[in-house]
Amino acid sequence: MTERSEAVGARRRVALMVTCLVDQLAPEVGVAVVRVLRRQGVQVDFPRAQTCCGQAAWNGGLADEARALAERAIEIFEPYEAVVVPSGSCAGMVHHGYEEIFRDDAAWLARARALAAKTHEFSQYVVSVLGLVDLGAARDGTCAYHPSCHATRLLGLGDEPRRLLEAVRGLRIATLARAEDCCGFGGAFCAKLPELSDAIVGAKVSHLAQSGADTVVSSDVGCLLNIQGACKHRGLPIEALHIAQVLEGRKGGAA
Amino acid sequence: MSGLGLHDAFLDRARHALGQEHLKQAVRRTTDRLRDGRAAASAEAGAFEAWRDALSEARRRAIGRLDVVLQAWQARAEARGVLVHHAVDAREACDIVVGIARAKGARLAAKGKSMLSEEIELNQALEAACVEALETDLGEWIIQLAGERPSHIILPVVHKPRGEIRELFERHGGEPLSDETRVLAGYARDRLRAEFLRAELGVTGCNMAIAETGSIALFSNEGNGRMVSTLPRTHVALMGVERIVETLADFAHLVRLLPRSATGQRVTTYVNVLSGPARPGELDGPEELHVVVVDAGRTAQLAERDYRDALACVRCGACLNACPVYSAVGGHAYGTVYPGPIGAVIEPLYARDDERRAELAEASSLCGACHEACPVRIPLHDMLVRLRQDNARRGRGGPTALALQRIAARAMAVPFVYDAAGRIARRAARLAAGGGQLGRWALGSAPVLRELLRRRALPDVPIRSFRELWDELEEER
Amino acid sequence: MEAQAFLARVSAALGGASAPWTPPDTRAAPSAPRRRVELLHLHAEFAAHLAKVGGTAELVPASNAAARAMELLGAGPRVHVGLELLPECVRAVVARGAAIGPDSDPLGWRAACAEAEWGVTDAVQLVAETGSTLLCANARRPRAASLLPRRHMVVAPLSRLVADLDEALTHLADAPSQWLLVTGPSRTSDIENDLTIGVHGPGVMHVLVVDEDEA
Ligand code: SF4
Numbered sequence A: 001m002t003e004r005s006e007a008v009g010a011r012r013r014v015a016l017m018v019t020c021l022v023d024q025l026a027p028e029v030g031v032a033v034v035r036v037l038r039r040q041g042v043q044v045d046f047p048r049a050q051t052c053c054g055q056a057a058w059n060g061g062l063a064d065e066a067r068a069l070a071e072r073a074i075e076i077f078e079p080y081e082a083v084v085v086p087s088g089s090c091a092g093m094v095h096h097g098y099e100e101i102f103r104d105d106a107a108w109l110a111r112a113r114a115l116a117a118k119t120h121e122f123s124q125y126v127v128s129v130l131g132l133v134d135l136g137a138a139r140d141g142t143c144a145y146h147p148s149c150h151a152t153r154l155l156g157l158g159d160e161p162r163r164l165l166e167a168v169r170g171l172r173i174a175t176l177a178r179a180e181d182c183c184g185f186g187g188a189f190c191a192k193l194p195e196l197s198d199a200i201v202g203a204k205v206s207h208l209a210q211s212g213a214d215t216v217v218s219s220d221v222g223c224l225l226n227i228q229g230a231c232k233h234r235g236l237p238i239e240a241l242h243i244a245q246v247l248e249g250r251k252g253g254a255a
Numbered sequence B: 001m002s003g004l005g006l007h008d009a010f011l012d013r014a015r016h017a018l019g020q021e022h023l024k025q026a027v028r029r030t031t032d033r034l035r036d037g038r039a040a041a042s043a044e045a046g047a048f049e050a051w052r053d054a055l056s057e058a059r060r061r062a063i064g065r066l067d068v069v070l071q072a073w074q075a076r077a078e079a080r081g082v083l084v085h086h087a088v089d090a091r092e093a094c095d096i097v098v099g100i101a102r103a104k105g106a107r108l109a110a111k112g113k114s115m116l117s118e119e120i121e122l123n124q125a126l127e128a129a130c131v132e133a134l135e136t137d138l139g140e141w142i143i144q145l146a147g148e149r150p151s152h153i154i155l156p157v158v159h160k161p162r163g164e165i166r167e168l169f170e171r172h173g174g175e176p177l178s179d180e181t182r183v184l185a186g187y188a189r190d191r192l193r194a195e196f197l198r199a200e201l202g203v204t205g206c207n208m209a210i211a212e213t214g215s216i217a218l219f220s221n222e223g224n225g226r227m228v229s230t231l232p233r234t235h236v237a238l239m240g241v242e243r244i245v246e247t248l249a250d251f252a253h254l255v256r257l258l259p260r261s262a263t264g265q266r267v268t269t270y271v272n273v274l275s276g277p278a279r280p281g282e283l284d285g286p287e288e289l290h291v292v293v294v295d296a297g298r299t300a301q302l303a304e305r306d307y308r309d310a311l312a313c314v315r316c317g318a319c320l321n322a323c324p325v326y327s328a329v330g331g332h333a334y335g336t337v338y339p340g341p342i343g344a345v346i347e348p349l350y351a352r353d354d355e356r357r358a359e360l361a362e363a364s365s366l367c368g369a370c371h372e373a374c375p376v377r378i379p380l381h382d383m384l385v386r387l388r389q390d391n392a393r394r395g396r397g398g399p400t401a402l403a404l405q406r407i408a409a410r411a412m413a414v415p416f417v418y419d420a421a422g423r424i425a426r427r428a429a430r431l432a433a434g435g436g437q438l439g440r441w442a443l444g445s446a447p448v449l450r451e452l453l454r455r456r457a458l459p460d461v462p463i464r465s466f467r468e469l470w471d472e473l474e475e476e477r
Numbered sequence C: 001m002e003a004q005a006f007l008a009r010v011s012a013a014l015g016g017a018s019a020p021w022t023p024p025d026t027r028a029a030p031s032a033p034r035r036r037v038e039l040l041h042l043h044a045e046f047a048a049h050l051a052k053v054g055g056t057a058e059l060v061p062a063s064n065a066a067a068r069a070m071e072l073l074g075a076g077p078r079v080h081v082g083l084e085l086l087p088e089c090v091r092a093v094v095a096r097g098a099a100i101g102p103d104s105d106p107l108g109w110r111a112a113c114a115e116a117e118w119g120v121t122d123a124v125q126l127v128a129e130t131g132s133t134l135l136c137a138n139a140r141r142p143r144a145a146s147l148l149p150r151r152h153m154v155v156a157p158l159s160r161l162v163a164d165l166d167e168a169l170t171h172l173a174d175a176p177s178q179w180l181l182v183t184g185p186s187r188t189s190d191i192e193n194d195l196t197i198g199v200h201g202p203g204v205m206h207v208l209v210v211d212e213d214e215a
Helices: A002-009 A020-025 A027-039 A055-059 A063-077 A088-101 A106-117 A122-129 A149-155 A160-166 A194-211 A221-233 A243-248 B009-018 B021-044 B048-064 B066-079 B090-103 B115-120 B122-128 B138-146 B162-173 B181-198 B224-230 B248-262 B298-303 B308-312 B318-322 B324-329 B340-350 B355-362 B369-373 B380-393 B399-411 B415-433 B437-444 B447-453 B466-475 C003-013 C036-052 C062-073 C088-095 C106-115 C165-172
Strands: A013-016 A043-045 A083-085 A119-121 A138-146 A169-173 A215-218 A239-242 B083-087 B108-111 B132-135 B201-204 B208-210 B215-220 B234-240 B270-274 B288-294 C056-061 C078-080 C118-121 C125-127 C132-136 C151-157 C178-182 C204-211
Touching (some): A013 A027, A020 A027, A020 B415, A020 B466, A027 A043, A027 A122, A027 A243, A055 A088, A055 B399, A063 A106, A063 B399, A083 A088, A088 A106, A088 A119, A088 A149, A119 A122, A122 A243, A138 A160, A138 A194, A149 B369, A160 A243, A194 A221, A194 B009, A194 B447, A221 A239, A239 A243, B009 B021, B009 B324, B009 B355, B021 B048, B021 B248, B021 B318, B048 B248, B066 C003, B083 B090, B083 C003, B090 B115, B090 B122, B108 B181, B115 B122, B122 B132, B132 B138, B138 B181, B181 C106, B201 B224, B208 B248, B215 B234, B215 B248, B224 B234, B224 B270, B248 C165, B298 B340, B298 C003, B308 B380, B318 B324, B318 B340, B324 B340, B340 B355, B340 B369, B340 B380, B355 B380, B369 B380, B399 B415, C036 C056, C036 C125, C056 C062, C062 C204, C078 C088, C088 C204, C125 C165, C132 C151
Parallel strands (some): A013 A043, A013 A083, A138 A169, A138 A215, A215 A239, B083 B288, B108 B132, B108 B201, B201 B234, B234 B288, C056 C204, C078 C118, C118 C151
Antiparallel strands (some): B215 B270, B270 C178, C125 C132, C132 C178
């Protein structure tokens, strides 16, 4: 099994765009991504100069600052053959946001598109590029999958995460009502309009509670931190995990 | 305490709405019902996505050459006896309608549902000229009796419980009624019937004009729009300058998509297309049909490349129903005629210097659900980002808050500054989580976070960042 | 504002005047009349969609149409559009009793419609895709007959069925003063999302589809 799957990723080399959120607040997610990819034989590089893709600045209305960050990211990542991002939102920024940023600059737009063409959200990379669904992971319990808005609507992520989760031994997938609804994170939105963000995440939390899941899984750390904070605040014992963390797990229980 | 760093008027109204349990539930129930209806309608129709493409293209095509399309429409409408007027702003539009009412000696104007009429505040203008303006759409009539504003563009009274509606009707009629929908709707039917027959003037909006035949179209379910465009001797339709398609074939796509996107209906009960007043020999229908083409900020929007596509809007309300912010607080929190994502985009554009409207660009988590729901695929989320840029460029958002955001964004471009700032912030957060005074002070000095942290448990902030772990991770190989 | 000045503002906003607009070619390709079996299929689709929104449609053989119409219309006051527009088999029944037709004077006509239990109209087309009836206004087809009465009956031959909206709309390039798709009874959900039928327009809508060719 191991031999066969190692062959799948052998000779593949990717750069990890870890994202500022994972870097600063959830490094274990980056660790999980690296371990899962390495297990498949993929060689993972971490360009140390990377900071942020510019999404926060762009969404905050700071066009020049966002552009400077986007140019940096393009320069840093374009030498690599492929880029893996443990975030549908930041991958969505590269795919959609950069189109917006550089729409009037043909030279930069071409570079942005070239980067977008080889930039993949983590589960996309595993399923569509490596062609793998079963990574041999195992986990006891019931999870609910929260498809992040940017992963589905900006990036166009489909059922890759679900297929990966379905292949995890021992893991049940609960039905999450209105799964596609926003969790109320929205980057600075949750800090600028906290009461509103709270009302929105409140609906998500009650749907999670109804789902019977003990874990919520997503491809975006922003959503996960938000949902976890809200669950904890309400005393709901639901663990929030990035999909890479679930796939890293080999045995029962938490990864 | 500055949530948006702007006026916070939206935040205040949103807070107010969040404090009203009934309102919250009523709005959520409605938006859930409407979007489920839309989802079912789109799943049922095999060609739904192709129709969206076709309607998007048709609307953009018409708007891309709006001058000649309008001209063609007008020539055909006039040939069929329509009297076409043009108004650059709300004031001119009201003056035109009041002028027609005066010329006809009208004392009562019966009105069909029209958001444009709300926008130009036509009722006030008519009343000032001693013409009674009577809303006849059930929801709009309730709004009028209550002295409120619609809270949804297609279901104006989603926020009102039936008990309050009963009380309004009882006060109006002086007789006790029951809470039953049938009884309440029956009361409205009986009371308004006499008024339709009495009104000298009928006023409606215009869902869409059709250039090919010089027509205007009205979509409705109740039939009041038909009453006010059939019974009074004079019919005045208010038409936003951008509300036009070129051909009947284009219009067919609107007939399919507007009801499906709005309520999940395959078609509204009535699709009423008017090309001129009653012709000689016709026993009923108005003697005169006036169409007032209203600009009120739309041409300016046409000139702005970033926002031109928003003129393709068909006012279906799907983006309201899909929006997590609208669904949480309802329409009144926006403080504008048009609420929800489309309101947050067009309201600031209609009045570029209005700071209170400008802040609506922040009333979104940028989740993109509006774009996904929109039958004409308007990228509302991208437009909200562009509006935020306009705000930043104009220094809106408070000089300090903006400067801080700028500094943060620029620091992100310098790895060692980013790294050092991250270490300090994480340390502060850990101290705060552990109850330390210093950390508390540090977090408390960011008032924005203080509010958030009242509602969220702190995450377990790691000691080391990913980049600090990388060397160890390399050794694992 | 003057029309010219108004349009000039629009042109300016577009960055210059657009090229002249040319109307589409509306000459519909001549199509062979549908076979009866196709029409029956379309009727089934039409009736199913109409039923979903609370309207009713029934297919009656011409020989039985008069009896069926009489049964439905009862003895109450009614109004109708020009009789010659209705299938021949029902004209006598529709015209019977206190009915007032479109030859009346305008005020009398309106009052009669407001009093009527039934308004009887034809339909230019029946649209299977949506379960809609397409009504057109003209001198023989006054508008209020389908609006003010408490119930609305449409009588039309089976041959008026068309498949979809595109097909229906191709017949409208000549633009009557009003054309109207009516799909079911008047309705509202304004009060707490609770659907109720018959708020301003007719509360009942029934379509008699007359099968003139039944062997
Ligand atoms: S923006 Fe789109 S979804 Fe919103 S009201 Fe307009 S057409 Fe409907």
